[in-house]
Amino acid sequence: MALTREQLAQRVAQELQDGYYVNLGIGIPTLVANYVPKGMEVMLQSENGLLGMGQFPTEEEIDADLINAGKQTVTMATGASVFDSAESFAMIRGGHVDLTVLGAFEVDVNGNIASYMIPGKLIKGMGGAMDLVAGADNIIVTMTHASKHGVSKLLPHCTLPLTGKGCIKKVLTDLAFIEIKDGEFHLLERAPGVSVEEIVQLTAGKLVIPQHVPEMIL
């Protein structure tokens, strides 16, 4: 069975470590915050200028001056700090954020990522995504393995305009956890109940399969 959005978030959360500063992109990545293991302290960075993002506010707590990068109203966690956009991206570009999780339309065997634009169709802009992929070392891309029509999103070469070049090393899809190195995809784990054959079929870029591919533990 392909992973649900919640399960994707659950698996990503296993990559968190105590004391990590983490930037979570909009969509599935945001859900990761719900699965921070008990007893672990993680601080969420929101690139509009908040380190230590808290949960959503109650009606009484709503403050128009306090939002996250998705423009949602939020609160501040204990020990939070606020700062301007240049400071925020100094953290990101300077490699101070321990883990970045973001979505994508396509990734390829050379670690290229396309996530911000479908020419002629969707032109909204990259927001902070180009800064995040260029600045961070530890990035996990979360995405569906293939389109609804079965077209692979793990490619030999990205077809859409790039968000970043050669910067992605880990991809978690609804079918598999994959590492990118030496111009190849390497299959690390498969989603529970998903066969290696299924993953092979839906991976267009070169995929290296070890003898034993463990099932994800959620």
Added chain:
Amino acid sequence: MAGFDKVVSSYEEAMAGLEDNMTIVSGGFGLCGIAENLIAEIKRKGTKGLTMVSNNCGVDDFGLGVLLPNRQIKKIVASYVGENAEFERQMMSGELEVELTPQGTLAEKMRAGGAGIPAFFTATGYGTPVAEGKEEREFNGRHYILEEAIIGDFAIVKAWKADRYGNLVFRKTARNFNPLAATAGKITVVEVEEIVEPGELDPDQIHTPGIYVNRLIQGTFEKRIEQRTVRSSAE
């Protein structure tokens, strides 16, 4: 006005001198921390052919979006423009020129502009459409592109509090691009929720020193919320 007193008495005075085809650098992230009343004044003036430098372009009836129906904006430099139907229509029809710029690069362009730095190298955008036509350099085995600074004829800024000398304090995430925009205007106009006397703000707590500020006005704000997300009190 005398000495360091930056306070002006009307929005008309605040935006005096704004002419067609000028460049305006704007603070704000989405609808958070935007200079609502200065934008309304630009709309009232009907100034046209503007180049707006702003992370976003508002929504259809609020923020910079209100300058779109009368075609006041010729070009926008922004990182994300996705919330606005009229914007999309003008962009697709070619009436509006859009220069998509990564958010961190945009912030740094303003910061550099205000700090007298003409350009800087960044890894952001290397190998992407953003790099087209830009100089590339390698430092310690990593690739970088050259991005040029931005200075506006005007900067429009929203702060929380100010003293009459234009020392500014921002509030929570309404700070965002505002302190950077404040440095990057030939004429920087700031609107705030409260103006106090010099000496009433703790010098240690000032985010933007008054040297960057030319005009200051106190306004009232709607502070519209774009994505109202709540949890129930019981959780």
